[in-house]
Amino acid sequence: MDDKVMIPWARVATLLARAGRRQTWLAKQLNVSSNVVVNWKSRGVVPAGRATSVARAFGVTVEALMAAQLEAPKMSQAGVRLVQRLGELDRSGLLTKQTEGALMAFLDLVESVASGAQTKGRT
Known part of the structure; x- marks a missing residue:
């Protein structure tokens, strides 16, 4: 390379x-x-x-x-805000592994709901 x-x-x-x-x-x-x-x-x-x-x-x-x-797929506005907040918590030292895991699971849920709503809007 x-x-x-x-x-x-x-x-x-x-x-x-x-x-x-x-x-x-x-x-x-x-x-x-x-x-x-x-x-x-x-x-x-x-x-x-x-x-x-x-x-x-x-x-x-x-x-x-x-x-x-x-390149990252399009993310909902809620997902973007959550990822930004995760970064803030991580930089401040307040993010625990347990909290990070829970928030990432929540992000997955938010994104699946958002993509489901977009799919329903197309049909």
Whole structure:
């Protein structure tokens, strides 16, 4: 892979959200400090040299990691607000694993109801 090609952070963030994982989990999986992952997020890209290890951590291929179809599906406004709130709680240190799990389950429920309502509106 060309070293000048970078992995957009949005794709990694999408995979983290889908897996219900935090940046600290990714750092542990890649055997790097949390500061390294924070820097990737701040820069908006992950070095291409990390593509194989990032893909392996999420159980996807490098091709899938680099593919445009990884972009997050449309999320309801309630889902967006919940994810933003989760980030705030995580940064403040107030988010426990139990609370995070419950909120992610709630997000799944919100999204399934929202997608069901959209489907009913099309028929």
